[in-house]
Amino acid sequence: MDIYSLKKLLEGVKKGNIEIEDAIKNLKSLPFEDLGYAKVDHHRSIRNGYPEVIYCEGKTDEHILGIIEKMNENKSNILGTRAKKETYKKIKKIYPNCEYEELGRIIKIQNKPMEKLGKGNIVVVTGGTSDISVAEEAYHTAQFLGNEVKRLYDVGVAGIHRLLNNKEVLFDAKVIIAVAGMEGALPSVIGGLVDVPVIAVPTSVGYGANFNGLSALLTMLNSCASGISVVNIDNGFGAGYLASMINKL
Template identity: 70%
Template sequence: MELKKILEDVKNNELDIDSALEILKDLPYEDLGYAHIDHHRSIRNGYPEVIYCKGKSDEHILGIIDKMNRKNTNILGTRCRKETFEKIINIYPNAEYEEDSQILKIKNEKIKLQGKGKILIITGGTSDIPVADEAYYTAEFFGNEVERLYDVGVAGIHRLLSYRDIIDESRVIVVVAGMEGALPSVVGGLVDAPVIAVPTSVGYGANFDGLAPLLAMLNSCASGISVVNIDNGFGAGYLASIINKLK
């Protein structure tokens, strides 16, 4: 954590007070005019600020990355366009990109495994993978062991049941499904772990772009299920990480 390192460097006479003040002047946030970068978020919440790239110009994204990178922060971006990443990689060669999920990663420090158990990401179908991968890479980025179990939906429930050993050993389970959104209820009835349901916009007309599975998941009769917004893989991965780090 940067603030702790600054204090330790001052204590050990490796950094003078004036230099420390120069570094601290941009804390707790830095005003760029178009963005207020929350450099203290990791101190309050345990995780650094995440860049939601959709709707932002490439210029603004690069500006935010520049300021965060100067703090030696690990950077996670969601819904990042491939064209934007191609500009980023020219400036930051350590940047990584997961094309299906549109996840951007810049690792300035080694990610330490902090989770107490394993997070499992399950999908109903292959079409749900982009949202599921967003959850997967988010949870992985925040220091968790994460496993994927894809295309095991209720249309062929025997596929899910054949993986009971993997399901039973998971500490948190994220279930991603579109269509009628029945899969989280099935999983919730099998396990004693918390289940995070993610409705997707995958489905035909009456799916209403994810509204049908969202309502189905909110009305689940299985206990222990929480529900995030439609296609919000990031929110599910973030929440799963918080739960997995609880003692």
């Protein structure tokens, strides 16, 4: 249940269209439902504005399906991250409206229209093509949460003219997600060009001394450009979620 469904339920009780007993039945699974292996947080959209997101990596298909079943009963929109294609195929057989974004490893089940909460554009930028899988996780997360999102891929500092040739896209953004591996310089360059928040996402793309993204992470944390925040290595979901929170303010 989200905040809008809760308001509708309470308005129905107030007007006498819904019996109190029926309202209690709808509310009894709040704030969470204990499945033994998971406690499904039905209350989260009321507290935070967004339903709980399923992190699929490390979970069995049976556990993922069990969580989806309970969220589906509550008519929640469902987003799953780090999902395998094999898992998606099993879900699709039971929930035909399930969609899969293969590059970003995202599963989506849209049970009701997502209200457009964002007030401007979120732009997802990558340094290279190798960063796109992380960028796609950010893109589809932000889009699913009710934002207009644009892509600007393969415009890293090794060919900075590609970035500068797209300045208007950057200037039109309310929030920018900058995804880069290697030395991770892209967010600093973008931060020096724009007057909006830049969310830096280090990726594990790079050779040995990249230390699986640690070098990019440290570069971004030590950026001399103002207005940059940094999420964890390869955390496209966290960047997309944060960008959505900023964009709806």
